[in-house]
Amino acid sequence: MKPYRPLVVLGAVCKFYSRPIRHWAESHGGRGPNFRLGPLTPPGHRLILRSPRLSDASAWRFLRLRDQQSIEPFWVSSTRPWAERHTVDAWVDDLLYMRREARAGRALSLVIEVDGRFAGQLNLDHIDRCAKNAEMGIWLDSECRNLGMATTACNLLLDYVFGTLGLRRVTAPVCVDNRLAAHSAKQFGFRREGTMVSYLDVGGQRKDHDLWAITSEMWAVRSGGGSFPSGQ
Template structure:
């Protein structure tokens, strides 16, 4: 693992991260758009980011979702995000994981390390049993992150999510506490 990847940490996002999140989102808008839903124009505003992050704080406190910023240790720069969303308790104890990283830092192991840290939180702190992720088959970089962090491929879900205005097929990956190392 590169020294850059080892210098990544995650922490819960707060509304105070709105300016840094907006800068990250604007800088990477063209890169992220093919992999995300179409969002309202207000999303790429400071107020839109504040609202989204305030909601993320409420969800974190309620235990229904956990949003983490990915930061470089050397300068505390926000470079990405990893989420544990759709938390279901009871017999399932499951969450879905999603993530993104500044395009300029791709391929350096940063997101792999951030996902490992989020899994540690999911299993050791949040008490989850299973984490799943859905990835479009053409998103090779995301698939590699999941494979390197121990996720197993479970199958293909047709027309699973509406991404960039199109119902896209997604590969489903998952990992359970027993598989996590």
Template sequence: MSSQVYAGPYGAEPRHPGWPARLGPLLVPAGRLELRPIRLRDAADWSRIRLRDRAYLEEWEPTATGPWGDRNARWSWPPQCMSLRSLARRGQCLPFAITVDGEFAGQITVGNIIRASLRSAWVGYWVSSKLAGRGVATAAVALVTDHAFTAAGLHRLEATVRPENAASVRVLTKAGYRQEGLFLRYLDVAGAWRDHLSFAITAEETGKGVVARLVAEGLAQRPEQR
């Protein structure tokens, strides 16, 4: 990992604070959850899950060019992975794989990182349909939020979600994100311009940490608790 630093209004910082890193583990109903940097050899698992879960994912993800099968084929992963890792090395995103019991289960990314006086970014995620409703997405968001506000040195995170996506709204709410507003016709999703709810959280709102809050509410456990 590079030891280069850059000087900004908050003093000298690593060139890519907060990445690479391994986060967790947390115990959730689905199993032992961890976050790790994405890697090229995730291609087969990434493609298999996304091709299988097309109906589950396509309804919520931004419209993109080309057939779903091509965009999510195994051979399409390396350029995506390398692009995200390149951005991470420049301090512009934090791209993680979500694993459950050591198996690839989805992705979570802190993207469009802006530093200086804003110190803000967005968070986006997807999880295998087979693990839906089993605490995976909520724990992943909690881990990455705490990491963004500590090691990565950010102050604010945002997330947008369609009002119809009740499951994702619950994830963000459980993780302490508050609704700030409604973006009309914000993104082209599933072939039409869709409204999105805007959620956000700042470092001051997390108290002792989002993970600590989940544990206190019985929504996750630390391994040593068993």
């Protein structure tokens, strides 16, 4: 039988009762399951960014299968067929991975919610708190495109990234064939810095990617011009 250790018991009790505080602190730093940014209210809509949930599985699956044609050519290649990569189990695996990375402070994976509905994802990966750099990636429900939703979501994230997290530079590799994403990157305030030859395997082929980037200085100049009103 293990000896009775009052300090261990006390530690466990403190840990148990401090859960709400720890939960709040984690969420506040973008690391918890209840993190949320926004709302912003682009004309006629309400957009928030929030942590992904288990209950997003069916909406995620539906949109990713329906919009396969516009997403897959620019998405990281896999030997598994698209449908197999978009099962409910695949979402659960992704979710656990996203939460693990968020807890470690290496990534911030967010759902774009438009008018209360799951409408895409906006991710910040390779967060390096020492170098103060990160990389951004986005996809959006095709029915929400061309409404400025991606631009709004990006404004919200960059405000947090440069204002609260204190990062200095965010990059976005964009496949040279991805005309729409390049247009959006420009719209988001990013600048094209050059082409990275054979950078990533996307849609089944190794492709050149342009490196787009925005710095905190560029963001400060840009956000001085104002954005959509906050809905709060």
